[in-house]
Amino acid sequence: MKRLKVLICMVVLAFALTACSKGGKDITVDVAKLAEELQAQTVTSDTLSATAPEMLSSIYFVNADQMTKGAAYMSSGSTACEVAVIECKESKQAEEAAKSFQTRVTNQSDLFASYDPEEVTKLDAAIIKTSGKYAVLCVCDDTKKAEEILKNYGF
Amino acid sequence: MGTKKRRKKKAAQNDFFILKLLVLVAVVLVIFEGRLVYTMFTHKSSPVSTASGLKDAPETESEGVLASASASHPRSSLTSEDTGAFPLAGLSAAVFVKSSGSDSQNTPKTEDPYRVSEEIDSLAVVKETSPAVDDSYFSDAVFIGDSRMQGFQNTSGITQGDFLTSVGLGTDGMSNQNISTPEGNISVYQGLSGKQYKKIYLMLGTNDLGYYPWESFKPNFTNVIEQFHKLQPDALIYICSVIYVEESKISTSYDNNENVSKINGYLLEVAEEKDYCYYINLNEIFTNGYGSLLEGASPDGIHLEAPYCQQMLSFLKSHYVPDSALSSGSARTANAPEDTEEPVSETETAQS
Secondary structure, three states: OHHHHHHHHHHHHHHHHHHHOOOOOOOOOOHHHHHHHHHHHHOOOOOOEEOOHHHHHHHHOOOHHHEEEEEEEEOOOOOOOEEEEEEEOOHHHHHHHHHHHHHHHHHHHHHHHHHOHHHHHHHHOOEEEEEOOEEEEEEOOOHHHHHHHHHHHOO | OHHHHHHHHHHHHHHHHHHHHHHHHHHHHHHHHHHHHHHHHHOOOOOOOOOOHHHHOOOOHHHHHHHHHHHOOOOOOOOHHHHOOOOOOOOOHHHOOOOOOOOHHHOOOOOOOOOOOOOOOOOOEOOOOOOOOOHHHHOOEEEEEOHHHHHHHHHOOOOOOEEEEOOOOOHHHOOOOOEEEOOEEEOHHHHOOOOOOOEEEEEOOHHHOOOOOHHHHHHHHHHHHHHHHHHOOOOEEEEEOOOOOOHHHOOOOOOOHHHHHHHHHHHHHHHHHOOOEEEEOOHHHHEOOOOOEOOOOOOOOOOOOHHHHHHHHHHHHHOOOOHHHHHHOOOOOOOOOOOOOOOOOHHHHOOO
16 A cells, blocks of 8 residues: 555656646757748748847847857848747746847837837737747747747747 | 813812812821921920830930939939920829920930939048958947838848847937837937947938928937937947938838938038038948939838848948048048037936
8 A cells, every 4th residue: 555655656746747847848949940930931021031140139138148049030120020049058048038038029019009000919929938948039920820830849 | 072171170170179188188287297397497496295105215325314214213303393394194204305405416425314423522421441341340339220220230140239229210219218128128318328339320310201390300410419429429420321212112201202312411411510420321322323212122112121231231341430540630621510519417328
């Protein structure tokens, strides 16, 4: 009986630990490829262009020392659409990057409210996700497709 | 005898018929070609108009360019006063030939009178400088501007420099909280209140094209420049011209190239008045030659496609004031009036 109780506890513990990982299994993402796929397949109202990786820390206020790799596609200014994928050194830093993405979306929403209110809808539906040491921001026209792509990559 | 009489009568009738026909033809000719006949006899020229489009375009090179220019409506502000002719409804005035009283066939080939030169004879205008700099030149620079400057940051490939940009930013918005930071939005003045820069690149004016009244624009812009100088006394201020727009893609009436040229005139004046300011004429590379934006450079008539932002970066790298010219004082010789504005208030300079 005692052995059975211990066995059950171990099984429960194993399941609990699995749940706590929050889907953050160790994934490896090609940030450039993911960013390119997202912008090509989910943005239809604008033609986004690749932003120099060196500018990502100043645009998104992400600490450059915490960032390993980054890729972003941004607008020429006519829409609020943008895609950014960042690989950090640790998962905790990825979560901080996600907070920075949220700040970015909030600020952009405030500005576009008076400049081009139609774009606010896209910002309200912005997708911000993390998985392990990766953080993603996607402001696009087809959020369903974006979710699908991100799921395939393990987000 | 009777037969002879009948024949004569018939001949007379035929003659009369032919005569009537000739008179009819003559009348038709007078009605439709009388002006031409008059011209032939008097040797006086007159405006020639054509409704059949380019096929009837005259043969001289300048006039041919005129005709081809009209196809793309190069200068929507052209009127009949500009051409001296009377345009038909729906056709650009540029289609028609402007004659000045002399025989057009003897007129020597001249420059297209409708081309707009972007050359500006002013010490304040930054000329091409060799060698071109690289991105490190921008390491102590801040770029301030509207969505066009934001697009430049996003898509030009620039790797250095700080940016204080906001969509919709205009001359009146320097004190508004519209520059994104990690802690929220701050104003441009607050953004300039900390780190010191050596260069400021300023791109403003596109959101001021509907400015009213125009007489207030220059004093307001001058005030902005003077505040920048107070906050960044060691910085050279590069005032970028407002880039032309592609009017056919824009729905707002005030976003037109006539207003662009007007604002650029004010920007140049301010640059000439302040010895710490220089004017960068971006339209040297973005003009279509007729005072409008290159066709295809913008999806919406205002914001530049990535390749053109990249061209702008190349342009900035080859248009700068060398340090040697600044230190020797040879860069500018114009005397600038002293600043007379009040200092910026403390609340504006407080950093967030």
